[in-house]
Amino acid sequence: MHEKIGIPNLAIDEPLIFELGNSGRHSVDFEKTVLSPGSGDIPASALRSDFDGFPEVSQVELVRHFIRLSQYNYSVDTGFYPLGSCTMKYNPRVNEDMAGLAGFASAHPEQPATFCQGALELMHRLQRCLAEITGMDRVTLQPAAGAHGELTGMMMIRAFFRDRGETRSKVLIPDTAHGTNPASVAMCGFSAVPVSSGPKGYLETGDVLELMDEDTAAIMITNPNTLGIFERNIADIADAVHDKGGFVYCDGANLNALMGIVRFGDIGCDLMHMNLHKTFSTPHGGGGPGAGPLAVKEVLAPYLPVPLISRTEDTYNLDYDLPKSIGKVRSFYGNFLICVRAYAYILALGGSGLRRVSENAVLNANYLRKKLEEDYHLPVKTETLHECVFTDRKQHGYGVSTLDIAKRLIDYGYHPPTIYFPLVVSGALMVEPTETESLQTLDRFVDAMHAIAREAREKPDLLKNAPGLSKITRVDEVAAARKPVLRWIKQEAVNGE
Amino acid sequence: MDYVPNTDKDIASMLRTLGMDSIEECFEHIPKGLRLDGPLALEDGLDELRLVRRMRAMSERNADDCSSFLGGGAYRHFIPSVVTHLAGREEFYTAYTPYQPEISQGTLQSIYEYQTLMCMLTGMDASNASVYDGATAAAEATLMAQRVTKRNRVLVSRTVNPEYRAVIKTYAEAGSREVAEVPFNERGTTDPGALSSLVDDGTACVVLQSPNYFGLIEEPGLYEKAVHGSGALLVGSFSEPLAFGMIRPPGDYGADIAAGEGQSLGMGPGYGGPFLGILGCSSRFVRNLPGRIVGKTVDMEGRTAFVLTLTAREQHIRREHSTSNICTNQGLCALTAAVYLSALGADGLRQVAALNHDRAEYARKKIQEIRGAELAFDGPVFNEFTIRVPGDLHGLYERCLEERIIPGIPLENRYGELGDCMLVTVTEMNSLEGIDTFCGVLGKILS
Numbered sequence: 001m002h003e004k005i006g007i008p009n010l011a012i013d014e015p016l017i018f019e020l021g022n023s024g025r026h027s028v029d030f031e032k033t034v035l036s037p038g039s040g041d042i043p044a045s046a047l048r049s050d051f052d053g054f055p056e057v058s059q060v061e062l063v064r065h066f067i068r069l070s071q072y073n074y075s076v077d078t079g080f081y082p083l084g085s086c087t088m089k090y091n092p093r094v095n096e097d098m099a100g101l102a103g104f105a106s107a108h109p110e111q112p113a114t115f116c117q118g119a120l121e122l123m124h125r126l127q128r129c130l131a132e133i134t135g136m137d138r139v140t141l142q143p144a145a146g147a148h149g150e151l152t153g154m155m156m157i158r159a160f161f162r163d164r165g166e167t168r169s170k171v172l173i174p175d176t177a178h179g180t181n182p183a184s185v186a187m188c189g190f191s192a193v194p195v196s197s198g199p200k201g202y203l204e205t206g207d208v209l210e211l212m213d214e215d216t217a218a219i220m221i222t223n224p225n226t227l228g229i230f231e232r233n234i235a236d237i238a239d240a241v242h243d244k245g246g247f248v249y250c251d252g253a254n255l256n257a258l259m260g261i262v263r264f265g266d267i268g269c270d271l272m273h274m275n276l277h278k279t280f281s282t283p284h285g286g287g288g289p290g291a292g293p294l295a296v297k298e299v300l301a302p303y304l305p306v307p308l309i310s311r312t313e314d315t316y317n318l319d320y321d322l323p324k325s326i327g328k329v330r331s332f333y334g335n336f337l338i339c340v341r342a343y344a345y346i347l348a349l350g351g352s353g354l355r356r357v358s359e360n361a362v363l364n365a366n367y368l369r370k371k372l373e374e375d376y377h378l379p380v381k382t383e384t385l386h387e388c389v390f391t392d393r394k395q396h397g398y399g400v401s402t403l404d405i406a407k408r409l410i411d412y413g414y415h416p417p418t419i420y421f422p423l424v425v426s427g428a429l430m431v432e433p434t435e436t437e438s439l440q441t442l443d444r445f446v447d448a449m450h451a452i453a454r455e456a457r458e459k460p461d462l463l464k465n466a467p468g469l470s471k472i473t474r475v476d477e478v479a480a481a482r483k484p485v486l487r488w489i490k491q492e493a494v495n496g497e
Numbered sequence: 498m499d500y501v502p503n504t505d506k507d508i509a510s511m512l513r514t515l516g517m518d519s520i521e522e523c524f525e526h527i528p529k530g531l532r533l534d535g536p537l538a539l540e541d542g543l544d545e546l547r548l549v550r551r552m553r554a555m556s557e558r559n560a561d562d563c564s565s566f567l568g569g570g571a572y573r574h575f576i577p578s579v580v581t582h583l584a585g586r587e588e589f590y591t592a593y594t595p596y597q598p599e600i601s602q603g604t605l606q607s608i609y610e611y612q613t614l615m616c617m618l619t620g621m622d623a624s625n626a627s628v629y630d631g632a633t634a635a636a637e638a639t640l641m642a643q644r645v646t647k648r649n650r651v652l653v654s655r656t657v658n659p660e661y662r663a664v665i666k667t668y669a670e671a672g673s674r675e676v677a678e679v680p681f682n683e684r685g686t687t688d689p690g691a692l693s694s695l696v697d698d699g700t701a702c703v704v705l706q707s708p709n710y711f712g713l714i715e716e717p718g719l720y721e722k723a724v725h726g727s728g729a730l731l732v733g734s735f736s737e738p739l740a741f742g743m744i745r746p747p748g749d750y751g752a753d754i755a756a757g758e759g760q761s762l763g764m765g766p767g768y769g770g771p772f773l774g775i776l777g778c779s780s781r782f783v784r785n786l787p788g789r790i791v792g793k794t795v796d797m798e799g800r801t802a803f804v805l806t807l808t809a810r811e812q813h814i815r816r817e818h819s820t821s822n823i824c825t826n827q828g829l830c831a832l833t834a835a836v837y838l839s840a841l842g843a844d845g846l847r848q849v850a851a852l853n854h855d856r857a858e859y860a861r862k863k864i865q866e867i868r869g870a871e872l873a874f875d876g877p878v879f880n881e882f883t884i885r886v887p888g889d890l891h892g893l894y895e896r897c898l899e900e901r902i903i904p905g906i907p908l909e910n911r912y913g914e915l916g917d918c919m920l921v922t923v924t925e926m927n928s929l930e931g932i933d934t935f936c937g938v939l940g941k942i943l944s
Binding site: 014026033041059062078092097109122147188260289291305326327328331333348352406476481 | 512528537556557588595597603612658664667672716745768771791797813822829836838844855898925
């Protein structure tokens with residue numbers, strides 16, 4: 001029986017930066033201007049006069065402030081995140097150093113091509129790697145996140161049909177889909193038509209056949225889906241959609257399960273985005289930046305965003321000559337420094353390494369599934385890959401919910417799994433360990449979950465009042481939304497808000 | 498190196514627990530015809546030493562020893578070491594999105610501070626926690642304006658950054674919405690007469706940029722009445738936020754939404770990304786802001802706490818009825834901006850802005866003295882300006898490159914009528930000596 005690994009540890013309660021420091025303090029210095037003081041040629045009416053409220057802190061106060069804040073955070077570097085569909089794997093340090101190389105970090109996007117061959121070469125090679133991994137023909141690195149990749153793909157599909165004088169209005173979306181799927185679809189003027197997953201947790205071809213028609217532009221599938229289950233009817237589903245002239249879009253958020261094992265382009269998918277900040281180890285950054293490259297089959301190539309990264313012999317270039325392009329989905333070429341990290345990761349792993357990643361991600365998840373299924377209810381018995389979904393059904397009788405289990409895990413020193421998603425499972429608890437966790441970590445996590453299941457039966461209050469060891473307890477989210485306070489305001493300036 | 502801790506022994510032990518003989522059994526339920534029967538055609542993985550050598554060689558094929566006068570939406574500024582170190586704290590950059598506030602107060606408080614600093618910088622009431630970049634911020638601003646006014650038409654000044662205009666158009670096209678452009682006049686700024694005649698009661702918003710793409714400071718006061726008079730919203734976009742260390746920000750000149758680029762706030766140009774989309778608005782539009790927002794609240798013991806709030810706007814709650822599909826944003830970049838601005842304070846912000854402006858003015862005056870070069874537009878600028886070379890601009894550009902000087906951005910591909918013009922940007926990173934050398938080279942080439 002392991003002891004809890006969550007322990008109290010002294011941390012300084014840190015005020016807002018605006019409440020620190022004193023007038024006249026500063027953290028950095030700049031050369032004084034030699035020429036006429038600033039702004040003689042700018043008319044007074046255009047000059048700014050109000051600089052009230054900006055922090056005035058010394059460098060030591062600045063450092064202590066942000067170091068203390070950092071210490072309030074849980075992170076991959078502090079511990080395990082069994083977060084389903086997020087792929088919180090280890091972020092290799094060498095990738096950070098590679099992104100910091102001066103030639104990459106200081107490169108200006110408007111540098112002439114002859115002066116940034118290294119950047120263009122990296123992007124071109126990364127595109128080729130991602131095309132190989134996904135079995136697609138062409139890749140764009142422009143999208144800044146997975147949802148952005150989805151949007152780009154939907155825009156390209158829309159452009160394809162308009163080019164043929166067709167206006168299709170619908171996109172089929174499984175009920176297990178991530179919220180960004182229907183949101184991306186709606187931003188392109190399509191309606192999201194739900195398709196129910198079958199009783200075994202995957203889509204049945206018949207259900208798709210029933211809904212698929214010539215007014216449907218595409219189906220958006222996540223594979224494996226958010227239950228961790230492989231969509232085994234994908235080939236027949238793809239046929240059903242293609243027969244009526246539609247596209248199969250694959251949301252690649254769960255790609256960590258299948259690298260080197262299944263190639264989506266080979267099994268009927270026409271477009272696919274990847275999340276570099278999931279599968280390809282780039283850091284989550286507390287909410288970004290990520291990157292969501294989109295891979296497509298040649299038939300959609302004319303609609304790719306510009307510029308393309310082209311290659312003639314050994315020279316790389318930016319190519320804007322694509323008359324049917326959807327245009328641009330962001331400024332410049334993509335989250336380049338994130339691409340640098342992902343490319344370094346792919347170079348370090350190689351083809352067989354990527355396959356080992358997926359094999360171990362799936363093995364780890366299946367191991368956890370086996371060890372947890374006695375204590376926690378597993379609603380679907382179908383085989384799962386890199387993640388699986390439990391519910392709180394066995395804990396209901398004690399008045400304990402998924403939320404309580406999640407919050408109690410914090411006291412044991414773990415970040416909770418994904419909760420209440422996918423929506424098709426009531427009280428969902430989605431667990432994805434990734435391949436970078438050791439057997440020891442998994443066993444200790446199982447022990448914690450086992451202990452919590454016992455606490456649920458014997459001392460449910462421990463869960464209901466959790467977490468007790470974190471910096472704060474549960475927060476009042478209702479008050480936060482009802483009377484939003486979204487910024488600090490200097491006290492004298494407050495006039496009865 | 499695959500970063501997989503489990504050894505063959507660990508794996509064997511786990512397989513025994515599962516009653517399996519090999520890892521392949523985990524995949525047997527996938528129909529065989531769908532599974533790859535050979536390896537991926539990628540080279541073998543490299544050990545760290547060879548990886549570093551390969552990447553370093555590639556990075557060295559990017560010239561970083563040039564004297565650069567590039568801007569136009571990405572800027573070279575000095576990043577104090579303390580900023581890099583603090584934004585490089587692993588607890589910040591390896592953390593997940595702060596959906597569990599109890600163990601994410603570091604991220605949440607720093608983003609609350611970021612939101613506050615963006616309000617101070619842009620003069621707006623509220624800010625979100627970031628979007629992807631200035632271009633998508635401008636596009637999201639137009640979608641916001643359409644939701645708020647329930648009108649369809651968007652007007653964008655041609656002096657707005659061409660990349661921003663392109664993205665606004667791509668987003669509008671996807672939603673079958675109309676975008677029309679407002680021309681600029683001979684002074685290089687938005688034509689007030691044209692704007693007044695184009696804006697009507699079907700216009701959701703007018704997008705202006707100041708300083709504009711040519712570097713000129715616009716006079717939004719000239720347009721504000723026409724825009725608001727017709728019930729449209731004013732979107733104030735920007736690509737160089739350090740300008741607001743000297744000139745009036747969007748909130749000051751009557752913008753309803755501020756949408757721009759934050760890359761100058763502590764991030765390098767990074768060949769175009771990751772950048773930082775700043776999006777702020779008047780308080781009455783807050784519930785229409787896309788993206789994450791951090792709010793202040795209390796925990797069950799009454800302690801101050803920060804939490805993601807107003808989530809009913811977002812995709813994970815409202816799905817196809819959300820304000821935007823955005824999920825992952827630019828969290829770490831927002832943190833970097835918060836650290837940078839906190840490090841500078843008001844004084845530092847004013848100083849760095851003054852340095853930028855003075856260097857640009859120094860260069861502008863020297864270039865005006867060169868025969869064969871002239872200013873394309875006269876008005877006041879911050880740190881960028883447009884010059885005209887009536888002779889052979891292309892030849893001048895190539896000759897500068899030979900001297901390892903990147904003289905600016907030729908405008909011919911972006912503005913057909915300005916084919917003999919170039920955008921020149923000068924920041925605190927350009928020394929006076931460097932500017933002297935640049936002008937000397939220009940003078941030599943043009944004589």
